Amino acid sequence: DTEVTQTPKHLVMGMTNKKSLKCEQHMGHRAMYWYKQKAKKPPELMFVYSYEKLSINESVPSRFSPECPNSSLLNLHLHALQPEDSALYLCASSHRDRGYEQYFGPGTRLTVT
Amino acid sequence: QKEVEQNSGPLSVPEGAIASLNCTYSDRGSQSFFWYRQYSGKSPELIMSIYSNGDKEDGRFTAQLNKASQYVSLLIRDSQPSDSATYLCAVNGGNTNAGKSTFGDGTTLTVKP
Numbered sequence: 001d002t003e004v005t006q007t008p009k010h011l012v013m014g015m016t017n018k019k020s021l022k023c024e025q026h027m028g029h030r031a032m033y034w035y036k037q038k039a040k041k042p043p044e045l046m047f048v049y050s051y052e053k054l055s056i057n058e059s060v061p062s063r064f065s066p067e068c069p070n071s072s073l074l075n076l077h078l079h080a081l082q083p084e085d086s087a088l089y090l091c092a093s094s095h096r097d098r099g100y101e102q103y104f105g106p107g108t109r110l111t112v113t
Numbered sequence: 114q115k116e117v118e119q120n121s122g123p124l125s126v127p128e129g130a131i132a133s134l135n136c137t138y139s140d141r142g143s144q145s146f147f148w149y150r151q152y153s154g155k156s157p158e159l160i161m162s163i164y165s166n167g168d169k170e171d172g173r174f175t176a177q178l179n180k181a182s183q184y185v186s187l188l189i190r191d192s193q194p195s196d197s198a199t200y201l202c203a204v205n206g207g208n209t210n211a212g213k214s215t216f217g218d219g220t221t222l223t224v225k226p
Contacts, residue, residue: 031212042201042216043157050212090156099145099164100205100212104156 003027004105006091012111015081021108023074023091031100032074034066035090037107043090049074081112116140117204119217128226132189136202136217139183145205146178147214148187150198157201161187192224 004025013019023032031050035043048056049068063085065077074091088109092102120135134148145164149157161176163169163185169176175188185204189196199221203214 042219045213048212056213088156094212096212099162100214101145101147101159101162102157102203102214103159104149107156 004091004093004103006089006105006108008108009106010109010111012113013078013081014113015083017081018077018079020078021076021089021091021110023076023105024072025093025103025105026072027093027095027103028071029093029095029103030071031094031096032068033090033092033094033102034064034074034076035092036085037088037090047076078110081110083112086110086112115217116215117202117217119200119202119220121220123221123223125223125225126192128192128194128224130192130224132192132196132222132224134187134189134200134202134220134222136185136187136204137183138185138202138204138215140204140206140215141180141183143180143183143204143206146176146185147203147205148174148176148185149201149203150196151201151219152198189222192222194224194226197223 034046037043047066067075088107090107091105094100094102148161151157163176163178173190177186199219201219202217
């Protein structure tokens with residue numbers, strides 16, 4: 001099974017709202033990622049968790065707050081977003097033993113109004 | 114110079130032809146190399162991983178790696194309209210940030226019936 005699930009599929013939120021994106025995998029992968037992708041651009045790395053610890057933060061604004069409650073779950077908490085944050089948010093997971101090849105979830109399409 | 118560069122598209126080939134996608138990278142310490150396929154509106158899907166010099170074949174797909182030239186390619190034989198997508202080359206760093214992939218901008222392939 002190489003499935004990564006993400007919820008919700010679509011999210012519309014106002015600039016004052018607080019929402020969370022969720023990601024789950026049951027492949028035993030110990031690295032999990034959040035990416036942001038704009039139309040016709042490659043995925044842009046936001047955060048990497050390795051063994052449930054935040055290992056990479058690509059200078060992401062504090063209005064995005066990641067959380068890794070356990071080895072299977074990854075959350076992204078959103079607060080006071082801007083319209084330019086509207087994008088496809090992708091979660092991925094990988095394992096060192098497989099050369100860190102990444103498996104992506106279907107993504108959450110976020111619109112900030 | 115970008116860390117990962119792909120041949121600029123879009124690339125258009127007739128059905129049944131060979132599509133050739135190219136990628137160069139700048140980090141000589143890179144260990145793992147990946148090709149992802151992304152259909153419009155969908156998330157990236159891993160189609161090939163390659164870790165050592167030479168060719169790796171999987172069905173109609175062949176990945177080629179030349180570390181001395183810092184070059185990775187993907188050949189798609191007997192191209193089908195269903196191969197029409199954006200292809201992303203990704204490279205994993207060396208000892209530091211081993212779990213982090215750097216993506217190229219992607220090459221959009223159109224296979225015409």
